[in-house]
Amino acid sequence: MAQSGLKKTKVRYEGTEYVEEPVTTEASTRFPTILLWLFYPILLYTLLAGILEPGSLFYYLTAFFAIILALLPPTILNLTDPERAALYRTGKFRRIIGPGWYFPLITFLDYETIKLVDIRMEQIIIEPQPVVTKDKIWFQIAPTIFLYVSNAEKAIRNVQDYKKAVVDYVVAALTSICGAQTSDYIVTHMDKISRDLEEGVAKLASVPGREWGVEVPRVEIKSIEFPDKVQDAMHDRVAAEQKKLAAHEQAEASKVVIDAVREAGAKLTDPAITYLYLEALDKMAQGRATKIIMPMEISKIAERITKTTGGLTPNQSNQLHGALETYEDKLKKLEGEVEEKEKELEELEKTQETTSSKEKPGEEDYAKKIEEIKKRIKGMEK
Template sequence: MSEEKQQTFAKAETEQQQKQEGKTPNVVTAALVFFIAAVLVASLGIILFKYSAALLSILPILILIAILLFIAAKFEPLVKLKEYQRAVVFRFGKFNRVSGPGWFFIIPFIESYNIVDLRVQTVDIPPQEVITKGNIEVKVDAVIYMRVGSAEEDVVKSVVKVEDYKKAAQLYVGSTLRDIAGDLTLAELIANIDKINEKLKQKLQLVSQDWGVKVDAVEIKDIQIPKEVLDAMHAEKAAEQRKLARMEEAKAHMAEIQAVKEAAKGLDEKALLYYYIRALEKMSTGKATTIIFPLEVTKLASILSSAVGKATSQPKIEELILKEKDSIANLLGKKFAESLAEVAKEEKKTKKKKTKKKKSSRKR
């Protein structure tokens, strides 16, 4: 325990010494500062005592210089304007001149000035709640691009004729926008945004001429439509699209029917009836019990007419029968289709033989 106490006491003494060493520089610094201050005060006293008469003679000048320096620091009589800035200067409250760009001088306590920015100013119109002709409430957001004219007269008007031309333009466009939207339906409002923008610009330009302000553009940025109205519009548009799709489908179907009719004109009715009867004869020689009514000739004509309509050139009736064998089987039965195909093949062979005979007779 004695060793631990000795270590503790030694540590405490070390810390105390460090603190005293750390305080020593501070004491020296304070003493040095006090000495310098005392020397300066003593020197100033000697100067005042020795040159008091000379100082009293220039004291008014020193006081005047001090006052001028105070005024210069407080009121900034020398003002610098940038290229896009102008200053409307008032003397005793009355308009005196337009200064700038560059440096210009203001007489303190006598003259005051207002700085005017000639750059294009963007004035945002808060979303306006408007009710359209169809009693639909929407929010319309717009923006104005305007600037003060560069002519001296316009610069003066922007300060003298209106307190805040941006605020005035904002309120005017908001009220005008509500009036215009109230005379239009929602569809008309959306469809005629460009015309509304131009109308707002013209109306604002007429008013802002007295403010010395030029209006570059007024634009509607956004139209916020209630979700219920938007859903109804989408449903109406979808129904219209479905209606148009059905109309186009009907037109295509009519065109197809017309094409079949036109193609059917190319079929020889007598030849078709001949093949039909021959097929019935073949079926009657077999064991088939299927009965084909005369009305089926119309169906057969329809199948072959469709095939003619799809063909790039006018095919022969035998080729059509062989090509559309499966379609004929589905509609009139497999047995009838096979019999009709056999008749077509036989006729095809017969026609080939006749063609060969004609060619051989011509050679002779």
């Protein structure tokens, strides 16, 4: 009995010879003969008759019929659900039979021939085939074909071996396609190549009047095997392209930043620059430092402000005046601190004069401290 479900077959080529290796196991007995069931008891009876009555006419007649029964072709055909058979009588096609039991005529004058066909979906696994691409790259490619018989009569009568015909076409077409394309194209367009093969088989199998009665719903590229050296070279090339792409993207990003800075700088007017300058000074004045280094004299800052104030908005003008008042307060505070330090210095000098005539321990330490205070005051004045 044939198994149900997907049928699998491996295919290989030994030179130019097409060889099939069934993967799905099938039962070996397909044609039980009802007359053969009678052969063994008749043969046993003949042997007993030969022993009991050797040389009798009944003995020879029984032996003759036993030999005829043994030589007769099978007379009962058992076809399972996925099986069909083409019935040929005297060399002429009669009809498709199955599934079920078939009882042919038992006669020497009516010679019948049976050809079986399986209508299940079959997966044909083709061993890797060597191909050479347009860029002279050698590799092996392994396609897999899914097909089934849609018309048993056409599959038997119009093509000698439908499976071999489909496999031969796929292998030949695949070799031709790979030879016309580069290795990169083949690796990145396997789906398109599969569709081209499917369309090619469908077109070839549907020639009017010579239809194969076969449908090929899918052809898949199962694997592509490149030599090790070719694989290493391809990996190196891909890595180089990735580095090149990353460098290009980084350069583009830097260009965008530079363009943005250039565009922003081009839009800055003198009033805007002055405003930003004063805003930075305002932040400096809000700090805790007692010393502020001005990049230019106050008079020049005021002169520049006078020239550009006309272009400032009312809000910017208010902020400008506020910043100037803050700087003025800061300067007054610094002047007061300097005056206090000068007074402290005068008091220390007086103390030094009154104690200069007296010799006291630690006099040198007091002198050093006074010198340090003087240096600090002079540094603040600067």
